[in-house]
């Protein structure tokens with residue numbers, strides 16, 4: 187099948203949810219490589235009503251079954267993805283893989299329960315999802331269809347210790363658990379057939395990366411990943427990179443500048459509040475949604491690098 191874009195009137199099937207009303211009624215899907223489908227999330231921060239559909243999510247179709255990679259930031263987003271899969275793939279969903287714990291990648295999971303799907307994630311993910319269940323139910327009540335819906339926060343039932351191969355029939359996905367990097371629960375998914383890597387939020391494009399794990403760990407992952415040869419790389423946010431590692435250049439420049447400038451500020455005895463704006467100022471200029479993310483990153487970097 188040639189690459190194509192499909193628009194599905196998901197909002198008509200499932201009722202108009204607030205995010206759908208704000209972001210448009212269509213659910214666009216791109217086939218970026220044979221059998222590899224990506225729905226690009228909106229460039230939207232936490233304060234935006236489009237936040238429930240702000241991450242890249244999608245699926246890979248095998249001869250026996252289909253694997254979902256991230257389910258979106260709301261149950262309605264997950265349902266729109268499920269409808270898109272039903273319209274595109276002849277095989278049932280057998281895996282729902284979450285690349286990490288952040289809400290915009292996991293809160294659509296409930297749309298895939300009740301079938302044969304196994305929920306699959308990093309070995310730390312089950313525990314971290316459990317720890318976040320009450321927080322998700324409170325902070326993302328609307329995304330979960332109303333208050334008190336903790337039961338709709340679905341964690342993994344299959345954990346990846348180091349790596350795991352999933353057979354979809356005629357194609358294999360290789361999942362790898364990563365050490366502390368973007369978060370403590372990062373998992374990459376490699377579709378061997380098309381040499382496509384799904385990075386989750388280990389790669390941000392266009393919007394500023396945000397650290398919820400370890401700056402040094404993230405840079406270590408980048409060094410390793412950039413040395414590999416991938417035909418297509420699907421980031422957690424932003425456009426697909428068909429020219430790897432070119433698509434990771436801007437993130438690398440920012441994270442390295444964050445590390446180096448923070449080390450300098452610490453060495454000079456600067457206060458975090460005074461140093462923040464100057465740290466990685468050029469390197470972050472090309473990104474969107476910088477303000478909150480950069481403040482978080484600088485305080486994380488200070489904490490991590492202070493006692494080196």
Ligand SMILES: [Zn+2]
Pocket residue numbers: 286288368387422
């Ligand atoms: Zn994330």
